[in-house]
Amino acid sequence: MKIQDFDFDLPPELIAQFPVEQRASSRMLHLKGSGGALGDAMFADLPRYVRPGDVMVFNDTRVIKARLHGVRDTGGRVEVMVERVLDAHCVLAIMRASHMPKPGSKLFLAGAINVTVLAREHDFYTLRFDHENTVIELLERYGNLPLPPYISRLPGKMDEARYQTIYAKQAGAVAAPTAGLHFDERMLAALREMGVQIAYVTLHVGSGTFQPVRVDNIADHKMHGEIFHVPQETIDVIRRAKAGGGRVLAVGTTSLRALEGAAARTAEAKAEALESMDELQSGHGETDIFITPGYRFRVVERLLTNFHLPRSTLLMLVSAFGGRENIRRAYQHAVNERYRFFSYGDAMLIERQS
Numbered sequence: 001m002k003i004q005d006f007d008f009d010l011p012p013e014l015i016a017q018f019p020v021e022q023r024a025s026s027r028m029l030h031l032k033g034s035g036g037a038l039g040d041a042m043f044a045d046l047p048r049y050v051r052p053g054d055v056m057v058f059n060d061t062r063v064i065k066a067r068l069h070g071v072r073d074t075g076g077r078v079e080v081m082v083e084r085v086l087d088a089h090c091v092l093a094i095m096r097a098s099h100m101p102k103p104g105s106k107l108f109l110a111g112a113i114n115v116t117v118l119a120r121e122h123d124f125y126t127l128r129f130d131h132e133n134t135v136i137e138l139l140e141r142y143g144n145l146p147l148p149p150y151i152s153r154l155p156g157k158m159d160e161a162r163y164q165t166i167y168a169k170q171a172g173a174v175a176a177p178t179a180g181l182h183f184d185e186r187m188l189a190a191l192r193e194m195g196v197q198i199a200y201v202t203l204h205v206g207s208g209t210f211q212p213v214r215v216d217n218i219a220d221h222k223m224h225g226e227i228f229h230v231p232q233e234t235i236d237v238i239r240r241a242k243a244g245g246g247r248v249l250a251v252g253t254t255s256l257r258a259l260e261g262a263a264a265r266t267a268e269a270k271a272e273a274l275e276s277m278d279e280l281q282s283g284h285g286e287t288d289i290f291i292t293p294g295y296r297f298r299v300v301e302r303l304l305t306n307f308h309l310p311r312s313t314l315l316m317l318v319s320a321f322g323g324r325e326n327i328r329r330a331y332q333h334a335v336n337e338r339y340r341f342f343s344y345g346d347a348m349l350i351e352r353q354s
Contacts (some may be wrong), residue, residue, distance in 0.1 A: 001218050001293065002267060004321065007310045008331050015150050016344035019162045023184040026345040029334055035351035036326040038333055039348030042180045042300065043347050047258040052195030053246035055237050058302075059177040059254045060200045061170035064136065065143030066207075072101050076336040080109060081146060083207050085172055088134045092124050094207060101125075110142035118158065129187040136171055142317035146174050146207070150309070163343070172204035172227065177307045178343045179252035197241055199234040203227070203287075213311055223313065223347075226254075230262040232282040239280070249302040253267050253314050256300050256321075263298040291317040291325050303350045307334055307341040 020026050030039040030049065041049075050056070066082040078097040101107065107115040109125070118126040129135050130322050145155040145163060145306075155163070165180035167188075192198060208224025215221050238248055238259075250256035262283040280299065290313065303321050308314040319327045330348070339346045 003213055003216055003218055003311050003331050005263050005324070006218075006312070006315045006342055008054045008328070010310060010335065012342060013167070013319075014335065014338065014341050014345075016340040016346075017151055017153060017183065017343060018160075019344045020340075023162075023166075023182055024187050024256070024263055026182050027339055029330060029339060029346070029348045030325060031330045031348065031350045033322040033351045035171060036323065036329065040337065041349075044187075046187065046349070047190055047194060047196075049349055050191065050194075050196050050249065053197070053239040053241060053244050054197070054249060055199055056191065056199055056249045056251055056304075057199050057234065057238075057255045057259060058167060058180055058183075058251045059205075059258065060165075060167055060169040061086070061173040061177060061201050061202050061204050062171040063164055063173045063176050063255070064171050065139045066112070066146045066174040067144040068109040068139075068142065069144075070113075070115075072097065072099075073106040073108075074099075078107055078109075078128070080107070080115075081174070081207060082135075082139065082143075083174060084204070085135050085146075086111050086126070086337065087130050090118070091127050091129070091135055092098055093127050094123055095125055101116050107149060110143055113138055136278070148175065150342055151278070151344070158315040167200070169200075170202045170204070172202075175205040176188050176254040176343065177203070177254045178257075179304050179347065181344070182347050183251075191314060197237050197246070199237040200231070201234055202229040203254040203258040205254055211349055213313060217294060218316065221290065221313070223290040225286040225288040226257070227285070228258040228261055229284045230258055230282050236281055248299055249305050250300045253303070253305055253308075256303055256317070257287060257289055258296060259299040260291065261289045264289055291320050293320045295320045297321065297352060301352050305348055305350065306343065306345050307331065307339060307348060309342065318348075318350060321352055322350040326353065 026043045028041045028043045068080045081094045083092045114130040116128045147155045204227045266281045
């Protein structure tokens with residue numbers, strides 16, 4: 001498959017620059033993967049599309065204030081975008097500067113933090129924050145929220161609340177799991193009351209989620225790795241739901257990647273296909289799973305997601321899940337009906353193509 005197979009024309013005015021006033025007031029496009037039927041709805045209608053015994057899996061990662069500005073020891077300006085927190089004082093980061101610093105050089109960030117460049121590998125730098133406070137504490141105090149590059153404005157106080165899910169817990173992401181941004185406490189309470197089971201995974205979204213695919217043949221693309229954790233409690237909830245006829249709905253592509261990544265690791269360890277949920281195991285590690293059309297989904301039957309960038313790995317993932325032609329038609333419908341796209345945009349509920 002070629003990268004142009006996942007392209008589409010998107011009017012710039014459909015890229016949402018701000019969230020809707022209320023979290024749950026977005027629109028929602030429903031796609032039945034088995035037949036390709038489309039239905040326009042509101043996100044507030046979501047309880048009508050689930051049933052008692054289903055399980056919804058959320059990503060509880062928390063966005064960190066990953067962007068810092070400062071100067072090099074030579075006086076030149078530098079921008080640091082933290083990609084991953086490695087330990088209490090070290091990070092993996094991307095930098096922008098007129099002259100890129102070499103290992104051993106020093107940075108002074110946010111007028112308060114001394115940083116040593118330890119190493120470089122390709123586009124990523126290992127940095128040590130030479131401060132008594134931890135990296136997470138320093139980022140929370142001095143960092144800036146890393147809004148996606150397609151949001152053409154500076155972050156404000158509103159974004160600190162709205163570019164974060166209400167259930168965010170585990171700090172470490174540099175981008176929000178945006179399907180979860182639609183949920184408020186009222187919606188979660190309504191789902192629980194009707195008998196929908198709620199479970200959590202953690203996948204720390206990296207900045208690579210916004211990186212373009214630079215190869216013509218998508219089989220040549222190398223996915224960025226992301227840290228994930230699927231707890232045993234979530235595995236147990238999924239097993240019980242499946243045994244009782246319930247369906248697994250992943251809230252966001254990150255939740256899906258965590259679950260399918262854990263299943264793939266289990267299957268790889270067994271050197272054979274995962275045949276039942278009894279074989280699915282909890283896991284913690286790094287996943288670079290690249291899901292494209294033809295992938296065999298092991299865990300997830302339904303996916304709630306936002307609308308994704310043209311030519312992106314996430315568009316390839318949803319094309320694998322709902323069917324490439326189905327997704328192509330759905331996206332054209334969304335453009336025609338003026339749905340709002342990307343992080344602060346509207347939602348899409350996709351039934352997996354059989």
